Amino acid sequence: MSKKKKLILFAGLIIFAVVLIFVLNRKPSDKIHANTYIHGVAVGGLTAPEANAVLMEFWQPNLAIQTVAYTINGEIVAEFTFADFGLQYDFSGLIQKAMDDNLRGVFERMIGQKRLILDEIGFTVIHEQAMSVFSALSRQVDVMPTNASFAMIDGQIIVSAETKGHGLDVQAAAVATENVLRSRGCGTVELMLHTIEPKHTAADFDFTVSVLGSFRTKYTGDETDPRIYNIRLASDRINNQVLFPGDVFSAGALIAAHKPNSGYKPAIVLVSGEPKEDIGGGVCQVVTTLYNAVLVAELPITQRHNHSAPVSYVDSGFDATVAGDYYDLKFKNNTEHPILIVSQLKNEELVISVHGLESRPQERSVRFSARKVKTLSPDPCREVVDAAVPKGKRHVVLEPQEGFHIELLKHVYMNGKEVETVKINTSIYKPLRGVVAIGAGE
Numbered sequence: 175m176s177k178k179k180k181l182i183l184f185a186g187l188i189i190f191a192v193v194l195i196f197v198l199n200r201k202p203s204d205k206i207h208a209n210t211y212i213h214g215v216a217v218g219g220l221t222a223p224e225a226n227a228v229l230m231e232f233w234q235p236n237l238a239i240q241t242v243a244y245t246i247n248g249e250i251v252a253e254f255t256f257a258d259f260g261l262q263y264d265f266s267g268l269i270q271k272a273m274d275d276n277l278r279g280v281f282e283r284m285i286g287q288k289r290l291i292l293d294e295i296g297f298t299v300i301h302e303q304a305m306s307v308f309s310a311l312s313r314q315v316d317v318m319p320t321n322a323s324f325a326m327i328d329g330q331i332i333v334s335a336e337t338k339g340h341g342l343d344v345q346a347a348a349v350a351t352e353n354v355l356r357s358r359g360c361g362t363v364e365l366m367l368h369t370i371e372p373k374h375t376a377a378d379f380d381f382t383v384s385v386l387g388s389f390r391t392k393y394t395g396d397e398t399d400p401r402i403y404n405i406r407l408a409s410d411r412i413n414n415q416v417l418f419p420g421d422v423f424s425a426g427a428l429i430a431a432h433k434p435n436s437g438y439k440p441a442i443v444l445v446s447g448e449p450k451e452d453i454g455g456g457v458c459q460v461v462t463t464l465y466n467a468v469l470v471a472e473l474p475i476t477q478r479h480n481h482s483a484p485v486s487y488v489d490s491g492f493d494a495t496v497a498g499d500y501y502d503l504k505f506k507n508n509t510e511h512p513i514l515i516v517s518q519l520k521n522e523e524l525v526i527s528v529h530g531l532e533s534r535p536q537e538r539s540v541r542f543s544a545r546k547v548k549t550l551s552p553d554p555c556r557e558v559v560d561a562a563v564p565k566g567k568r569h570v571v572l573e574p575q576e577g578f579h580i581e582l583l584k585h586v587y588m589n590g591k592e593v594e595t596v597k598i599n600t601s602i603y604k605p606l607r608g609v610v611a612i613g614a615g616e
Contacts, residue, residue, distance in 0.1 A: 206272045210289040212265065222269050229265045233295070233358075237261055242354050243362045244311060244347070251365070252314055254307050260300025261355055267296055297355060304348070312342045315365060319372035324379050325414040326516045331529065333379045339370035374418055374512070381511055381531045387471030388527035391463045391487040393519075400439035401456035405524060407437060408460040409517040412526075416514055417507040422476060423515070425464060425494075426502035431457045458495045459487055460517065461503050463526045465494035468505045469542060469584070469598070471528040473513070477504040480601035483575065491544030491580035491601045509533065541585045542598070550577030552605035563613035574608030 206225055208218040215232050217225040237256040244252045272291055319339035324331055343366040354361030395402040408429045417423050431438050431454030441455025458481065466488065468475060479501040484490045494503045507513045507530075514529040552574040563569050580601045586594040 206269070207289065209287070210272050210291065212268045212272060212291045213295065217269070217272055222273065225269050225272065226265050229269075230263065233263050236358075240358070241360050242351055243360070245362055245364050246315065246367070248364075250362075252311055256355060258303065258307055259351070259355065260303035262298050262300075264296035264298060268293055294356070295358060299355070304351075308342070308344050308347060311347065311365070312344065315367065316341045317370075319370050321372045321374040321418075322376040322379055323374075323416050324383070324512065324514055325416075326514065326529070331383045331514070333376055336372040336375045338372065340367040341370050342366075343368050378418075378512060383514070383529050384532035386473075386513070386528045386530050386532060387467045387469065388525065389463050389466035389470060390523045390525040391459055392523055393459065393487070394522060399441075401441040404431075404438045404441055404454055404456035405459055406519055408454075408457040409519055409524060409526075412460065412464065412515055413517040414514065416512055418512050419507055419510055422504055422506045424502055424504050425461050426496040426499065429454075429457050429460065429496060431496065432498045458485070458493070459524060460526070461496050462488055462493045463524050464515070464517070465503055466492055467526045467528050470540065471513075471530075472534070472540065473505045473528070474508050475503075475505045475598075477502050478599065479503075480603065483603055483606055484578075489544055490546075490578060490603060491582045492542070493601070535588075537589045539587045539590075541587070543583050543585065544580050544601075545583065546578050547581050547600075548579035550579075550603075550605045552576060553607045555608035555610045557610050557612050559614045560611035561615045563611045564615050565613045567613035569611040569613070570608065571611050572606070572609040575606035577605035578603045 204221055206217050206220050206222075210216075210218040212225070212229060215229055217228060220228065240256045241253050242256070243250050244254075268291055271293065272289075317339045320337045322334060322336040324333045326332075346366045347363060350363040354363060393402060393405060397403055397406070408431070411428050411430070412425065415423070415428065426432070430436050436454065438454040438457065440451050440453055443452045443455040443458070462485070465475070465478060478494050479497075480491070481493050481495050485493050496502055509530055511531040515526065516529060517524070517526045519525075555570075555574055558571070560569070578601075580603070582598040582601065584596045584598055585592050586596070
C-alpha cells in the first residue's frame, strides 16, 4: 500500500473515531435535529409533540377528501372518505426515528444535507366505524336468495322457481381497503361477492299437491260493512302463505290487527262476552275458519284460545281468537313437504284450505265433535237506573247467558269404523251477567 493511501486510510479512521466519540458522548436532545424532514414536512428543531402537531395539521385534513371507491365489474357502487373509517395517522415511530442520533444522521448534518425520513406512516382505524362502513356496503350490494314457492292462482297451483343471491366478501373488502388507506391516497377496491344458495328449490315442490283440510263459514254483507272489509283484509294476508317443514304459522303475526296503522276498520267484537266496537272486528272469523281447516289437516296446533262467549258462525268449541300479542293461533308444519294456506271469499262464504302432500292412509278419516261437560250459571242481573225508561218499568238491556266448559273431540275412523277418540282441548265460555234498566223517567 502506498504512503498516500495509508495517510487517507488513517485520516478516515480518525474522522470515524471523532464522529463515534461525538455520537457516544453527545447529550440527548428533546428536539429533532435541524434539516430533518418527515415525508416532506420540515420537523427540524421541533420537540416530539410539536412535530406530531405539525404532521397532523398537514396530513389529517386529507382524510376528509381522500376516498375509497368500491366497484362491482368496474362500476362504482359506493364511495367513502378515509374519515368514515375513523382513521387516525400515527407518526410516533417516524418522530422517534427523527430524534434518534446515528452515524448517517451525523454525516448528513456535517455536509448540510437534508435528512429525509420516508418510512411507512402508521395509522389506526376505529373498529366500530369501519364495521359500519362494511355493513352499509353489505346492505347496498347484498341480494338475498329467494326460495322456490307455490301459490294458488286462478284455481291452479303454480310453482315459482328459486333464485340465487350474493353477498359481500367482507374480509376481502377489508384487506383491500387497508391497502388503500396505507397508501395515503385515493384508491379503488373491486368488491368480491360470494353466492348465497336458497334454502328451498323447485325440487322441494315436486310432489302431488292435495287438499289436506278445508273449512268454510258464512257471512252476510258487502265491502261497505266494516266487518266484511276486515274479514277480506285478514283473509288476503294469510292467503298463499307457505310453511316449509318445521315452520310455525302465527295467525296473529300475519293478520296483525293489533299493530298500529294495521289498515283495519272499527267493527263489533266480543269483549268479556259483550259486543263492543273495536279495530279489527271480524278477523276472528278468519282465525276460526283457519283453525278448523288445520284441525281437519291434522297439523299440530301449538296455541289456540277460544272467545269469551260463543260466536254465531261456528259451534261452541270450534272457535279461535287472536288479541294483541298474547292471544294467537299457531300451528306447525310437521310434514316433510311445504304446506300452502289458501283463503278466499266467494258467494258469501269464507273458504280456507290447507294444501300439501297427503300421506295419510286412504281408508283413514276423521270427524270432530264437541260435548258440554259443565254449565256455569250467571250472576244475578245488574240493575241500572235509566231516565229514558218510564218509572216503575223494567227493560232488559242485555240477556244473561250461561257459561260452559266444552270439550273438543277428534274421532278417528279406519274403513268407516271408529278406532280412536282423542280429546283436543277444553274451551271455557264464561257466563254473561245480564243488565236490566230500572225506569226513572216520567
